[in-house]
Amino acid sequence: MTLDTGVSFATAYASGYAALLIQYFKENNIPYDQEKIIEELSGDLETHM
Numbered sequence: 001m002t003l004d005t006g007v008s009f010a011t012a013y014a015s016g017y018a019a020l021l022i023q024y025f026k027e028n029n030i031p032y033d034q035e036k037i038i039e040e041l042s043g044d045l046e047t048h049m
Helices: 007-027 034-048
Strands: none
């Protein structure tokens, strides 16, 4: 039996969302780096929580 704390779900969700951001940036020729992705993830988290 395992204890599910939601960490696996959160990790999958964050990595999937980061992949969608990268795809969006590439398709729209928007320069990005790790910091830009983290800023977007943090901003969206704060907006939607």
